Amino acid sequence: MGSGPSHQPGGRQPIGSQPTGGHPTAAQPASGRQTFLSPPTDQPTRTQPAAGATQALPVTAASAAASAHGGGAKRTNRKRQVEYEPLGPVRGTIRAFGELCITAGLILILFVVWQLWWTDIAANKDNEVLADQLITEWRDNPANELPDDPDTPYVAEPVDENSGFGIMYVPRFGEDYYRTVAEGVSLEPVLNRMGVGRYPSSAMPGEVGNFAIAGHRVTYGKPLNQIHQLRPGDEIVVQTSDGFYTYTFRNFEIVLPDATEVLAAVPTLPEYKGKDRIMTLTACNPMFSARERYIAYAELTDWTPAGDGAPDSIADTSAYDKVGGDA
Numbered sequence: 001m002g003s004g005p006s007h008q009p010g011g012r013q014p015i016g017s018q019p020t021g022g023h024p025t026a027a028q029p030a031s032g033r034q035t036f037l038s039p040p041t042d043q044p045t046r047t048q049p050a051a052g053a054t055q056a057l058p059v060t061a062a063s064a065a066a067s068a069h070g071g072g073a074k075r076t077n078r079k080r081q082v083e084y085e086p087l088g089p090v091r092g093t094i095r096a097f098g099e100l101c102i103t104a105g106l107i108l109i110l111f112v113v114w115q116l117w118w119t120d121i122a123a124n125k126d127n128e129v130l131a132d133q134l135i136t137e138w139r140d141n142p143a144n145e146l147p148d149d150p151d152t153p154y155v156a157e158p159v160d161e162n163s164g165f166g167i168m169y170v171p172r173f174g175e176d177y178y179r180t181v182a183e184g185v186s187l188e189p190v191l192n193r194m195g196v197g198r199y200p201s202s203a204m205p206g207e208v209g210n211f212a213i214a215g216h217r218v219t220y221g222k223p224l225n226q227i228h229q230l231r232p233g234d235e236i237v238v239q240t241s242d243g244f245y246t247y248t249f250r251n252f253e254i255v256l257p258d259a260t261e262v263l264a265a266v267p268t269l270p271e272y273k274g275k276d277r278i279m280t281l282t283a284c285n286p287m288f289s290a291r292e293r294y295i296a297y298a299e300l301t302d303w304t305p306a307g308d309g310a311p312d313s314i315a316d317t318s319a320y321d322k323v324g325g326d327a
Helices: 061-068 089-140 187-193 318-322
Strands: 164-169 179-183 196-198 209-214 235-239 243-255 277-285 292-305
Touching: 089 164, 089 179, 089 187, 187 196, 235 277
Parallel strands: 179 196, 209 277
Antiparallel strands: 164 179, 164 235, 196 209, 235 243, 243 292, 277 292
């Protein structure tokens, strides 16, 4: 005390040094240069950048967000232009052929939908309209004078070709089943839009001989789709302006398309005129094919004049209530 300032130059004591008796500490070199103690280990070390060097700042969430939103350096969002390799002649041909196949497949699907679905809807609608027209005509034009013998069915004259003249009911095909019967077997307009058609060379309903009709088994309303479901004893009723003709199913056979003898007055015996009143139904067989014909035979077993009402087999059916019951 009172000895004056320390012998160290500058008159300041370095931080962290504690002089002992005026002699330098272990942290002080003998040269007299001041040194600073290392910071505690729990404090981060800050490295000073060298002269002329740019100090790298740590990347934080805030700085990353600023960069993403356009902060800091400008960024360009140009999309890379994709260069397509030109198709060679082989690859181009294969690609064009594939596209044509896809287009053809779509057209084929649309055709199948039209053929199997839409034609049924259109034909059923036409059949309903034609049946209503027939019922209206029969109501406005009373039947001709009936024969004296009530057991002898009345036989009308054939009508003009492509004209409807009857309604056919088949209870075996369902209570709501009915189809109009027209003159002729042409596809347009008879078989495609008018129901079933009578072969012009065959007999009329109730006439001695063979009353033969044809109809589609699939598409266009498929009036004879269930022809193979007929069983012996099933009744087929044909209504005209004169009355109701009841035919009873007997048997069936499958023949080739050129077997025209099935249309004869006595099937399989064309030279014999016969005395029976027969009904023959013809349709393609098998389904979706025309290589054969399915032939169903029935025989007239009952006849009811129009004024006596419908026979019991169809009197209570929804088909007769909807169509024939208004006559």
